[in-house]
Amino acid sequence: MxxxxxxxxxxxxxxxxxxxxxxxxxxxxxxxxxxxxxxxxxxxxxxxxxxxxxxxxxxxxxxxxxxxxxxxxxxxxxxxxxxxxxxxxxxxxxxxGHAGWRQDSARPVILLAGGTGFSYVHSIAMALAAASQDKPVFLYWGVRQEDALYYQAELQQWAAANAKYRFIPVVQEPGANWQGRSGLVHEAVLQDFVSLEAYDIYIAGPFAMAGVAREAFAEQGAHREQMFADAFAYI
Ligand SMILES: Cc1cc2nc3c(=O)[nH]c(=O)nc-3n(C[C@H](O)[C@H](O)[C@H](O)COP(=O)(O)OP(=O)(O)OC[C@H]3O[C@@H](n4cnc5c(N)ncnc54)[C@H](O)[C@@H]3O)c2cc1C
CATH class of the missing domain: 2.40.30.10 (Translation factors)
Structure with missing residues (x-):
């Protein structure tokens, strides 16, 4: 420091x-x-x-x-x-903080952001791309309303540049025109993965979200030592 x-x-x-x-x-x-x-x-x-x-x-x-x-x-x-x-x-x-990117890990990655927790996952997503890490990366970004997806276009480009990268925006209270996923962002992850055992999972957002995500992901197979969030120090 x-x-x-x-x-x-x-x-x-x-x-x-x-x-x-x-x-x-x-x-x-x-x-x-x-x-x-x-x-x-x-x-x-x-x-x-x-x-x-x-x-x-x-x-x-x-x-x-x-x-x-x-x-x-x-x-x-x-x-x-x-x-x-x-x-x-x-x-x-x-x-x-202790939740920084584990560059040497070979495991696939799930990045989970709630609201401005996006800042944290943005840094890791950009680092993975800059290092040309060619492994599956799933970036979930949950927001209350879709106009809060302020970097949506950039994230679509990030995902388009590597066939193994996925960007999944999740809107909690979608408007009538929203075509994508809706609900709470950690629930979208639970729906998409039968088991989370194989993944490194990076989490940032409201402390309540980090807490429920950690417990629900552990129940779905995630290893606690493979889940990273500075919020864990506060809850
Ligand atoms: C180390 C550290 C770093 C921080 N960095 C920043 C920063 O860079 N910028 C900043 O503004 N603040 C930061 N904070 C403060 C805090 O983390 C943010 O205020 C918080 O992430 C803001 O969330 P939001 O209001 O944008 O999310 P919200 O709009 O409240 O929620 C976004 C999404 O999160 C999920 N969610 C919210 N609540 C729940 C719940 N109870 N259960 C399940 N899911 C839920 C939902 O999917 C929701 O749509 C930081 C705090 C710490 C300790």
Missing amino acids: NTISCQVIAISALTPVVSKVLLQPAQPTSYTPGQYLQLCLTENDKRPFSIASIPAQDLLELHIGAPAGDNWSSAALQHLQQAFAQGLSVQVEVGL
Whole structure:
């Protein structure tokens, strides 16, 4: 873990409640795809955000969901917006967490994201592709409404580039025109795999989702030591 200064390069809206933030570190960073950073608001107030980018990229990309009434993430976003407006740098601690990509594993992969947990699986999905890992990868992304699938086009391209990669968006409350899967995202995984024994499973999203997914997947054969989520440390 190293603390570094970053310039806020850009903040843009991915949806009405999710912002993309690009940070330019003042020095080289070291992290594993799937790790998170902590944004230091003060010495004692540090907030975790998954890194959506991969180490080969110069900029650190974050996806911050700040729905109305959510002071935890809104305060972090405001901190970044103020620094951006004033041209000041922010402090981050990079390379945190134990749920990063297991690059040496030969097992097929399931990536499970709920909402902005997508940032975490995006980093791992991009790393798998950059390493030309040619094994089955299933990326499930669950959202409440389909307009929250802010990287859908990019993920379709990612899947189209490798016959072994699959992107499965799952909408909890679909509109009349939605043609894809619906319901809770972890239930879509349970429907699609008779046994989860053979897989490395990476999970990020609301803590409640991570908890129910871990238990349901274990009942369907997943090995607990092959399921990875930083949320497990909080539940
Ligand atoms: C280490 C760490 C890193 C974090 N990184 C980020 C980050 O990068 N960006 C960020 O905004 N926040 C981050 N957080 C905070 C937190 O994880 C997110 O606020 C959370 O993932 C937000 O989910 P959402 O509101 O987008 O999902 P929601 O919109 O609430 O849910 C999305 C989907 O998840 C599933 N789901 C939700 N609830 C349940 C349930 N009770 N049971 C079963 N399935 C359910 C459903 O399929 C649902 O459609 C982080 C927290 C930690 C500890």
